[in-house]
Amino acid sequence: MRAMEIQGAYGIDNLKLADRPVPKAGPGQVVIRMKAASLNYRDLATVSGTYGPGHKLPLVPLSDGSGEVVEVGEGVRRLKVGDRVAPSFFQGWLSGDPVPETLGSTALGGPIDGCAQEYMCLSAEGVSKAPANLSHEEIACLPCAALTAWRALVVEGRMKAGDTVLVQGTGGVSIFALQFAKAAGARVIVTSSSDEKLERAGKLGADDFINYKTTPDWATEARKLTGGRGVDHVVEVGGADTFPQSIMAARVGGHVGVIGILSGLSKDVNVAAIFSQNLKISGVTVGSRAHFEDMTRAIEQNDIHPVIDKRFGLDEAQDALRLMAGASHFGKIVLEI
Known part of the structure; x- marks a missing residue:
């Protein structure tokens, strides 16, 4: 073979x-x-x-x-x-x-x-x-990208209808997060450096868009889009360079699912912001077989492709x-x- x-x-x-x-x-x-x-x-x-x-x-x-x-x-x-x-x-x-x-x-x-x-x-x-x-x-x-998004939002984040989810970029995990969030009745904010990709994300149901090249302080923009409240969930795939802004974009009591290392492994962290905002930070490395089988039922029920x-x-x-x-x-x- x-x-x-x-x-x-x-x-x-x-x-x-x-x-x-x-x-x-x-x-x-x-x-x-x-x-x-x-x-x-x-x-x-x-x-x-x-x-x-x-x-x-x-x-x-x-x-x-x-x-x-x-x-x-x-x-x-x-x-x-x-x-x-x-x-x-x-x-x-x-x-x-x-x-x-x-x-x-x-x-x-x-x-x-x-x-x-x-x-x-x-x-x-x-x-x-x-x-x-x-x-x-x-x-x-499905086994890695989809399950990572599922666990971040559904298992660890306990996402529900009406929540606001911020997804970083338009790679595999982020697009699955967008699809799962819309199936659950959530609002989705997408960040990207490409207006073309943001437009494609809109066709999948995304509600709001931030080009982080033209708006480098995307955390402040995310707060503006939510009336100053902040988002309920951040799907953090960027790594060290994006994590500080993810913390600032999340609402008090919000959730940041830490997944990716695209921009590096370590950087100074604003610990004060984490505890003062009572944030929930979850490290997410894919998921279990049981998580996968729960997810497949949702994919079939909602005909997600x-x-x-x-x-x-x-x-x-x-x-x-x-x-x-x-x-x-x-x-x-x-x-x-």
């Missing part, structure tokens, strides 16, 4: 197509014929060597994917041949609160081989049935990652396998 591997050393140029044997299912396992995978910023950072550089090489990257079960091992009851499925990003986090044993060491796309391959053999417990209303390319967008910007073949993974590095995409980038 074909698989994309990071070979020899980190870097996009070292991502090569390799031939691997088709796996067989052991007890409690399933073999999935992969149909699609999608890209996240984590994948770009992993391939580049800036995220988890200690992973053993060669490594198959990409944390998001979808496929069809083609073989089930002894004892498997929750899945059958022919099921359309998505592997869990954290293979070990089935439900409950996150604990160290269920996080980093069980993540797909590093340290465990990821979805950029034609077949995967995984524990049946680390796989979920996919929403019936979506194509394989759309399903492949992921926004896919560009599609590539498996052997075009380098080009797909370079597109992500350029940050010109809107929504998700997908590999058709």
Whole structure:
């Protein structure tokens, strides 16, 4: 079977197509014929060597994917041949609160081989049935990006109708957050450096728009848009440079879901603003299998479809990652396998 591997050393140029044997299912396992995978910023950072550089090489990257079960091992009851499925990003986090044993060491796309391959053999417990209303390319967008947005707003933020949600940018997590927020009856403010992208976000239902190039103090603008109150939820994907403004954009008692590292890992934090505004700060690293299955029911009920910007073949993974590095995409980038 074909698989994309990071070979020899980190870097996009070292991502090569390799031939691997088709796996067989052991007890409690399933073999999935992969149909699609999608890209996240984590994948770009992993391939580049800036995220988890200690992973053993060669490594198959990409944390998001979808496929069809083609073989089930002894004892498997929750899945059958022919099921359309998505592997869990954290293979070990089935439900409950996150604990160290269920996080980093069980993540797909590093340290465990990821979805950029034609077949995967995984524990049946680390796989979920996919929403019936979506194509394989759309399903492949769910396990990381969609679930991160879902957990930030629904699980940690307890979003409700009438809330105001600020999403940063128009990447995969932010667009899913926009879609989930509108399905819940919330108001959505979108920030971007591109008026064209803001216009596209408006077509998805966004209510208010801030171009952070022309309005660098976007936190003050967000407060103006909410009559001085501040927003109920901030989907914080920017990292160190945007976090201080996220704190100032949130209302008293508001929630900031900290997700991304696009602009860096650390910076001085206004601790006084956090405690004086009684803010709730949640670190969000995707979610559990139980969270995913709750989310898929909501996706089916509301007929939500992921926004896919560009599609590539498996052997075009380098080009797909370079597109992500350029940050010109809107929504998700997908590999058709």
